[in-house]
Amino acid sequence: MDLQFGPEHESFRAEVRDFLGANWRRGTDVAEFRAKGVAAGYLYRNIPKRFGGSEQPADILRARIIAEEFARAKAPVEVKGNGVQMLVPTLLERGEAWQQERFIAKTLTGEYKWAQGYSEPGSGSDLASLRTRGELKDGQWVINGQKVWTSYARECHYMFALIRTEPDAPKHQGISYLLLDLNQPGIDIRPMKQINGGNDFNEVFFDNAVTPENWIVGKRGEGWNVSKSLLKHERNMLGGVDRSEALFNSLLKLARRTTMGGEPAIKAMWVRDRLAALKAELEAQRYSSNIQMTRELAGEGGGVLQMMNKLAQSNYAAAIAEAANILIEDESLISPMDNPRPGNERWVNQYMNSLAAAIAGGTSNIQRNIIADRVLGLPRDGAGA
Amino acid sequence: MDLQFGPEHESFRAEVRDFLGANWRRGTDVAEFRAKGVAAGYLYRNIPKRFGGSEQPADILRARIIAEEFARAKAPVEVKGNGVQMLVPTLLERGEAWQQERFIAKTLTGEYKWAQGYSEPGSGSDLASLRTRGELKDGQWVINGQKVWTSYARECHYMFALIRTEPDAPKHQGISYLLLDLNQPGIDIRPMKQINGGNDFNEVFFDNAVTPENWIVGKRGEGWNVSKSLLKHERNMLGGVDRSEALFNSLLKLARRTTMGGEPAIKAMWVRDRLAALKAELEAQRYSSNIQMTRELAGEGGGVLQMMNKLAQSNYAAAIAEAANILIEDESLISPMDNPRPGNERWVNQYMNSLAAAIAGGTSNIQRNIIADRVLGLPRDGAGA
Amino acid sequence: MRFDLDEQQRAFQQMVADYLETECPKARALEAHDRAGADLAIWEALMELGLGGIMVPEEQGGLGLGLLDLAIIAEPIGRFAAPGPFFDHALATLAIILAGSEEQKARWLPDMATGKLRGTVALAEEKGVWTAENWTLDGEARISGAKNHVLHPEGAGLLVVGLKGGRLGVVAGDAEGLAVEMLPSTDGGRQIGRVTFSEAAIELLPRAEGARLVDAGLILLAADAFGGASACVTMAVDYAREREQFGKPIGSFQAVKHQLADMALMVEPSVGLYWYAAHAFDTDPSSARVAARLAKSHITEVYPKVARRMIEAHGGIGYTWEYGAHVWLKRALFDQAYLGMPQAHRARVADLLEW
């Protein structure tokens, strides 16, 4: 076990720091800075140069160093969102040459923003039962139906979507992966308000919406498989320990700052006990993440632990929420919604958010199915809710 | 709501007290005392006089008063065990006249002791899959197979058992309810040691064991239904709050008596918090039991709450065990087994026993199935483990 | 012995439940979260049904019943998450009943029974300070200071204020020197404000029944919470029976069934806790102090847990504002925090039982 970065990587770290010192300060033009970051080989490392990436050999340690140093300097990294994180890898793997040319570069710069069109009102955990239909008519797909849980759809230019194009095929084989322009009369986007008052999600209605015949990734009926690689990427995205660590640190601050019965909460034995227990869980997550990284570095794959990340993290967020709720006592009576500068009651929001974590990206029950089937090798029983 | 016993019942209580004062002191002959208790109408109240009962009209309040007063005087009540609690009600409901004559009276006095022969090694939660076979040959049943979890079989004279007599019928319809004499060469009883060192349970092996053709309760193939009423009785037996109350009181005593870090454990805030939480659960069980009693009194049936007793109580026993385990700290290192006068380490035994409660008489998962299906009316899915 | 509601109580409770089922469907409970300001209409209708007078003596136009009769009405109000000042008005009314002089009762109770005069209670001071023993505001004819988390103070005709030593006093809603700052409330069905008194005129109630008033409040919150928690079980079960995935209702998947069974087990057996506490309040006040705290701490701790699981059981739809499941989660947070957290009440139980 060697928890230090080796000398080669430490000199790389120095190089990154120099670059940041020279090129980034608050107010720097972000697009220009990103272009320099690509040229230096720090951003879009796994993307070919011809599409605007820096095409570097895979090196998880360098990637982590870059992440650490950019975060320390508060410098912008890659554009966030479904386009860069989900569509681009898919196009690189499965897209036709013209699709790659047309979409990747502008997605990387943030010029094209993408919405994800997967979930439907009747298709949650059983995603493959989706019913939004696409029919090929006069050289274009005509699409009718509805998607839900579409994040930031109102700010997006395009959507990648799973659409049922082969209604007579078995359910997994009747789906195609289509790209489409959201700015057309056949599409109606309606925001969905969340229980915490936010409205990042949308419903998207398709009423004879259209997209060209060749805006399809993979062949007709292959959409389910095309999307599978995306789900894998998404699960990776959720693997880090940053969120849990931020939650723990906030809770610790809360316990230091707030009082219970006139005494600082942090001095109460049960608060200390709870915090130490949560600290242990946090460290367990951290080391698990380190083990996963090490194993990916060694080409062994993240393995068992990787499949547990999501559930461990959503359980953790719920445990933090519950502890905070006890600490803030009656401050939870005040809503943080529409409140520009909430005090401790901001934890009411986290209380709600921690539920979203348990629901989003596959419910906790789906995660348990995955652990039972893939990690423990228990016999499958057809399906699970 | 009226939590007092009415004047009629209070005078009944006085009468019971007088009876106990006159007839019971330590050392009194138990059989004689029981006979007097029957004659006075206090014991075996729901059993006809011709079988040795006192044949009283159903009166749950009187029954409770009797239970309370006998407990207070530490006087013996009805004989305990499967015979009185499970076989006798079954015989009264389904037995033939000669079976009732022959078996009931001597079971009530404790002269006949009965073992229950239900579970088999391959048939736990799926009891109806049992395989011990009975074949009718020359006017008697010839039985081969094995039963497990047979409590106190070595002290019993007879067994009531579920035996597969119709191998070609569907599984629930192929079972008969047979009575048999345990004292015969074809039966081998082997004690099963439990994890806490006790050995109340046994395996019973049948190697061409026999029983007369007419020692069957109900018709051939009706055994499953005959036993169903027993299961219902068993669940009733488990309904009281006495066990939970005794556990709570012991835990409270432990907390008063033991120290943690040099201070009385009961003075630690978290101990007080835990105890008060357990107290609330205990009271919830008590009131639920009172509600059930009231509703049975009103002929409404114990309903929803009744089906939750078992799981509530086994969860409670586990929660008590966990709390005690924390309080005794390193005293749990010492085994209470083979220790005639254990100290706090007796709680190690309770820690084990609380597991038995979760396993015995249908596992917790079976209880959850029952709640989901019968209380919540969720759609059945064929089966459940 | 009879440990159950009697026919009349059941009928009364059912009547309120039937009324609310029609008049306060989920959409109505949700509406209170959509717009600022108190929804008084349901409360007014409940007053017309006579619910303002349950505990008011007959000579002041009420029914002269006990807290149990009131609490079993609080249960369906919680079940339907009915918005409005039911709880605070009931508590203010009870304060007059418990602590007022005959003259004061005659002056206020008839109008409070009908809802013509609406009251509220001002109890909380610092963070976590709710109970009568800890109140610090004081004064004989005028008071100065502030009370937090006052329910529906705007438009209230009178405020019952908790004072030092567990005493209670009444400040008129339109008194000079009384200022209200409304705050956004987590539970949109219960509007909250901070009330400041600057030499405001106060009329004392002769009996120092503050502690007993808090006991009653705890029991009413426990009843509300029981109603809400059992509604959560029902909502989750109903959804699981309807919602299909993989070609069958999700309620037929064993894991879901067991989660729902565990929820039911958390909730159903706790009904007796609030019944008993209310009964003890009516018949044996000294034992009610513990019973009220056991009921409030247990049931209001269960309620948010069950509400969370209910939302989880719905998947994404449960997380949408429009679906309205969050109304119960937020009411659960309210019931849990109002009048003090479970931990505080359990600590008090341990003291009262002389552990």
Place this chain on the structure above:
Amino acid sequence: MRFDLDEQQRAFQQMVADYLETECPKARALEAHDRAGADLAIWEALMELGLGGIMVPEEQGGLGLGLLDLAIIAEPIGRFAAPGPFFDHALATLAIILAGSEEQKARWLPDMATGKLRGTVALAEEKGVWTAENWTLDGEARISGAKNHVLHPEGAGLLVVGLKGGRLGVVAGDAEGLAVEMLPSTDGGRQIGRVTFSEAAIELLPRAEGARLVDAGLILLAADAFGGASACVTMAVDYAREREQFGKPIGSFQAVKHQLADMALMVEPSVGLYWYAAHAFDTDPSSARVAARLAKSHITEVYPKVARRMIEAHGGIGYTWEYGAHVWLKRALFDQAYLGMPQAHRARVADLLEW
């Protein structure tokens, strides 16, 4: 950066696991519960494999490796619930390594590395008093007093005794004035006695490394507990795949699957806690104090929970003595209580982190 065992460590761990799979099947682990007296045979065999010398310096015939190398061996020993004095001998050996003079090392370590000389540790005093700061026994050449929960004291060649101020001393197993009272042990694989010293001769170790010795003990218990807890998951999973009810393996019922998934989630991600603590012990002792307590408190708290669930998952058979599942439950109770309960270590973590 590399957060994982290296090839050599994996091979070493695997070698021990393979050995124990053959030599310490469940029946053997159970045997220790069936008869009084320590099962030394497995320990002796492990010593022959060289496991006594892992941390012993090369000049005294050992491998000169770190606590991480020792802890990853403690894991399979816990997994197979191997009975015997592995833990106590390892700790006694480490005490000499950490605190002994060169002469003392040369005198004792070569024989301890081979197992020819067996050591144990005497640390506990009053109920719950385990840590070096709280030891009260004292003396320069002779000591009087008692130590509780001494592992396998009968036949031990030397006892390392924890003294006031975190100092350590060595009492010969056959010293005059040393009396052993054996007590029935919950974990039959670890025999326990109370040791009384009456003016017994003691030889002090020059460095007061008691606190560090306890850190190492916590880490070794955490490793044992991780091995045991993961064995519980495996046993439950294996049983669920084999056992059929209603015509299919119970492991295909979704509720059972989810219970097993939750068990796995409780256990698997905690491996890094003990790795890191052991690594910190070897490379950055000051940070090991916290890490050791996080590992011990977390993993040994999970272990009994998982062991209970494992037995429950077996139904009745799990409750039989002969099946042997209880061996892990009892070992779990041992690992949790020995050297102090999770609560005590978490309280210390809070202090150390200056919360």
